[in-house]
Amino acid sequence: MHPAFSVLVFTVMSGAGYGLITLMVLGHMSGFAPQEDSVLIGGGVLALVMITVGLLSSTLHLANPKNAWRSFSRFKTSWLSREAVFAVLFYPFTLIYLAGVWFQGVEVGTFVALCGLVSAVLAMVTLFCTSMIYASLKTIRQWNSSLTPVNYIALGLMSGSLLLAAVQALVAGELAAVQLQMAMGLLVLGAVVKVVYLFWIGKPAGSTIKTATGFTQASVRLLDQGHTSNGFLNNEFGYTVEANKLVRLRLLMLALAFVMPFLLLLAASSALTVIAALLVIAGLLVERWLFFAEARHVVRLFHGDQRT
Amino acid sequence: MRLGLVVDLDSCVGCHGCATACKQWNTSGTIGPLSDKAPYGRNPNGAWLNRIRTYEVDDSPNSKTVHMPMSCMHCDDAACVTVCPTGASYKRSEDGIVLVDQDKCMGCNLCSWACPYGARELDPQEGTMKKCTLCVDRIYDEKLPEDERKPACVMTCPTKSRVFGDFDDPNSEVSKLVRERAGKQLLPELGYNPVNTYLPPRNKPVVEQYQPASLKDTVKGWVNKVISR
Ligand code: SF4
Ligand code: SF4
Numbered sequence A: 001m002h003p004a005f006s007v008l009v010f011t012v013m014s015g016a017g018y019g020l021i022t023l024m025v026l027g028h029m030s031g032f033a034p035q036e037d038s039v040l041i042g043g044g045v046l047a048l049v050m051i052t053v054g055l056l057s058s059t060l061h062l063a064n065p066k067n068a069w070r071s072f073s074r075f076k077t078s079w080l081s082r083e084a085v086f087a088v089l090f091y092p093f094t095l096i097y098l099a100g101v102w103f104q105g106v107e108v109g110t111f112v113a114l115c116g117l118v119s120a121v122l123a124m125v126t127l128f129c130t131s132m133i134y135a136s137l138k139t140i141r142q143w144n145s146s147l148t149p150v151n152y153i154a155l156g157l158m159s160g161s162l163l164l165a166a167v168q169a170l171v172a173g174e175l176a177a178v179q180l181q182m183a184m185g186l187l188v189l190g191a192v193v194k195v196v197y198l199f200w201i202g203k204p205a206g207s208t209i210k211t212a213t214g215f216t217q218a219s220v221r222l223l224d225q226g227h228t229s230n231g232f233l234n235n236e237f238g239y240t241v242e243a244n245k246l247v248r249l250r251l252l253m254l255a256l257a258f259v260m261p262f263l264l265l266l267a268a269s270s271a272l273t274v275i276a277a278l279l280v281i282a283g284l285l286v287e288r289w290l291f292f293a294e295a296r297h298v299v300r301l302f303h304g305d306q307r308t
Numbered sequence B: 001m002r003l004g005l006v007v008d009l010d011s012c013v014g015c016h017g018c019a020t021a022c023k024q025w026n027t028s029g030t031i032g033p034l035s036d037k038a039p040y041g042r043n044p045n046g047a048w049l050n051r052i053r054t055y056e057v058d059d060s061p062n063s064k065t066v067h068m069p070m071s072c073m074h075c076d077d078a079a080c081v082t083v084c085p086t087g088a089s090y091k092r093s094e095d096g097i098v099l100v101d102q103d104k105c106m107g108c109n110l111c112s113w114a115c116p117y118g119a120r121e122l123d124p125q126e127g128t129m130k131k132c133t134l135c136v137d138r139i140y141d142e143k144l145p146e147d148e149r150k151p152a153c154v155m156t157c158p159t160k161s162r163v164f165g166d167f168d169d170p171n172s173e174v175s176k177l178v179r180e181r182a183g184k185q186l187l188p189e190l191g192y193n194p195v196n197t198y199l200p201p202r203n204k205p206v207v208e209q210y211q212p213a214s215l216k217d218t219v220k221g222w223v224n225k226v227i228s229r
């Protein structure tokens, strides 16, 4: 699949923002994390900015954005529609929660606390809907799996936990041990989930050029695709990366998104925690790029690929 | 009704006539225009609703060239419709035709991702999704003579390799062809239940191949011919 930059930015930024708000609210409500209203406000604003930038960026890949408002209308069947509805619903609850913290400080009232919890739940639900847009496509075997939502949610929480630790370092000026441990735990979880995914897509499976053309008892080769220059289908689905470049990018992703941030967190320094958070975002952009570039749509079979 | 097409892979000669007729009819039809980008440039690109691809099936000496025209299969379980967030894509309950409402589409491409058959192409100028309409603006047009109430591609095919009809009616021409010629669906494992069906090529006798004889045999045969005279 062609990796559209706007979609990469959207999924990484909004995923991190939703992860951040969820972990922050849960930390606040459970009383585990250090309680400071300036950190809560800082984290909340950062999450809202990242989510909003992501959502605006996602509209950039629409070819006819004037009809974007109609995307709320098929909630019953379409994951994209559900994502849009939950993404919008998320805002009022988060804003009430942040306003509550602003005016009442850390000791918020029941209503504000409730709004905070609802916004944490909506954040995860929205992230789940985003992942289901991809996971529900039977045409792309690399996406059509429960590993896709697991990946999106694990990596969203992981990047959110690093952002939370970074906000704590920047706003409060000191690190919180709980947050560091959580971030390191989620980094390990994220890495495991990603490596499992990479092994899983490496196994040969799915449709072949034979089932695509119906000639299941003979070899089939493409002689002519029927047009002299690339059309929409070639541009959208024909995206191919050389195998050795893929390997290099996979290593880069593992280093940037998981290994280096983990090592930086071991140092337990404020400055290095901020750098670790930035590295994770960069690493996840590579991860999302690979998520698209390695996905092979069945239409490629009609254009001559032997298998997906 | 379940309207759709049967395509005969035995007789299709890959002339691209159906694709051209389709473009001509539909560019001024209900979902028109079908725009082109740089049509006279080095890399022309545009929205077509029908594409013909050519394959070589099996190995020599049994190999066969097969031309495979593909347009929307008007699937019974059309995921292109369920994924659409705007409601622009819809499937008509009365005849099963899958259409895109050009006034509602926001050009998100998701339906083209959900379609296994490459039947949907984004119009590079309009920014909306285009796909085969089964010529819904021909087949019900009572101003046309009755035998012309067929899709443009079916009308134009010089080898009559495309047949239009109702797959729900067991006595329709399409249903009979599917029964008699063991019609096949493409990518059945994905579970879209496409309506359009493909008739596989008939088996033909293998062409005998010229076997070059050795020099000795050639000389012997020549000598025998001369002596017998
Ligand atoms: S062929 Fe593609 S566009 Fe047509 S109904 Fe099936 S899934 Fe939808
Ligand atoms: S491109 Fe148009 S028709 Fe297709 S899913 Fe998006 S809004 Fe619906």
Ligand code: SF4
Pocket: B018, B021, B022, B023, B025, B026, B049, B050, B071, B072, B131, B132, B133, B134, B135, B151, B152, B153, B154
């Ligand atoms: S039925 Fe009409 S729209 Fe569909 S491929 Fe044929 S000519 Fe084109």
